Amino acid sequence: MAISANVRTSLQEELAGIKEQGLLKEERFIHSPQASHIEVEYPRGSAPKKVINLCANNYLGLSSHPDVIQAAHQGLDTRGYGMSSVRFICGTQDIHRTLEQKLTQFLGTEDTVLFPSCMDANAGLFEAVLNDRDVMISDRLVHASIIDGITLCREKRKTRYDSYKHSDMDHLEQKLQEYQDARIRMIITDGVFSMDGDIAPLDKIVALAEKYDAMIFLDDSHASGFMGKTGRGTHEHCGVFGKIDVITTTLGKALGGASGGCVSGRREIVELCRQKARPYLFSNTMPPVIVNAAIKVVDLISATTERRDKLERNTAFWRKGLTEAGFDLKAGDSPIVPVMLYNAKLAQDVSRDLFNEGIYVIGFFFPVVPKGAARIRTQISAGHEIADLEFALEAFKKVGAKYGILGKGKKEIIEMYGN
C-alpha cells in the first residue's frame, strides 16, 4: 500500500518541527578525500571551496594515507569486495582473524571480536552479557550508542541501571555501595568524552572497581591509536593498561576512519558476544577491503609512535594558541578542543564566518550538548602541519575579534549574547 496523504502530512509536520527548533541537520558535500585540507560544497550548489578541516575524527591523519589505500586495494584484489554473509555462516576470512588478533595485542586484552561498527558493538554487548541480577552504572556523559545499548539491555534482560555525575568518583563510589547485592556491577564510561574532550579518571575507576568488585566497560573510540605514550588508549594514558575488562572501539576514527568496530576484553565476554550479540549475529561481516586496510593501520601505529607524537605536539600548539588569543576552552589533553561560546546562534555565526575564512568547523548546541553550553568543537590531526594551525589561529582571532569574545569568559559571553 502506498503511503497515505495523512501519514505523509504527519511526517512532514514532524520534519517541520525539527526545522523550527533549529535542529535540522544538513549534509555538506565534500569533493575530495578525507584529509586536513578538503574541498567543500557549501552552500549547496556552490563551487567547492578549499578549507582546512578542523572537525574530522581523523586524529592520526590515516584516512587517506597511501599505505592504507594500497592495503585496501590489496584486500580488494586478494579477498574480493563483499562476503554476502554474516560472520558465523560464511563471512569470516583469515584476515578477520588476523585483525582481531592484532587488535587484541594492541589493546592489551585477551580476545577481540569485530562488529560492523562501534555503535553495533555498544548496542549488542550489554544484553549479550548481563541479566536481571546485574547492574549497569554509567557516567552521565557516555556516548549515545552506549545509552541505546543500555536501554536495550534494560528492556530485554531487566538489568538494573543507574548513573553517576560526570567523572565524579565520590558519586560513583556511592552507587557501587548501593548495588553490592548484584552479581555483576558494570561501570560504564567513555575514555575520552566526545563533546568535552576530557579524559575519564580511569586509574581512580580501576581502584574503585577493585574495592567494590566491579567490572569496567570502556568505550575508547576517541582515544584508540593515540592516547597514551604508545597510543594504546586511555587505559595506557592513565597507567591501567591490562586492567580494563571490556573495551569497545571504532575503526572509523583514528584507526583508518572507514568503518567497523570491536569488543575487546575478557575471553568469556568476547565469546558471549560471538554467541549472543545480535548486531554480530544478524549484520553482514566487515568487508575484506576495510579489514585489510585496518590491519595495515594497526601495523603502522604499532611500529612507530611518530604520528601520535605529532598529534600531541599539534594539540599542544593549538591549545596554547587559542588560549593566548583569549578564547574560552574546555580544559584537557585530548585532541578534541572545544571553544566555548555558550549561545547557539553565536556558535552557528562563528562557524559560518570561519568557513568563509577557509576553516571548516561546526557549531554544537542543545540537545547535542547541555543548554547554555554551545560551542565549536575543534579536532586536531597528525595530518595538520603547524602552518595549517597558524593559518587557522589567525582566522579564529579575526572572527573572535569581530564578535568581541577574545579575553572573555563564560559570564561575560553570556552577558553579551545570552545562553
Add this chain to the structure above:
Amino acid sequence: MDELHKAILDYVIREYVDADSDEELGVDSPLISSGIVDSFSMVSLKTFLEKKYKISIPDAKASPEAFDSVTKIAALVREFAPNA
C-alpha cells in the same frame, strides 16, 4: 516548603547538580526541559522516590513531563502516597 518538597529538592540537588555549579534550583525550576536532569538519568530519581515512599510508579506515569519540576514530582508522589 513542606517535607516532601524539601526531600525531593535536596535529592535533586545532591544527585544532579555539580558541586561547582552556580545553578540555583527551586521547587518550580524546570528539570528535564532545562537539561539539568536528562530523561535517561531520571531513573535514579524514580528509584529514590519508590524506595523512600514505598510506592511503585508505573513507567507510563513516570514521563519527562511529570518529572519536570519538584512541584510536579511531589504531586505525582502524592497520587500513590497521599500522606507523604
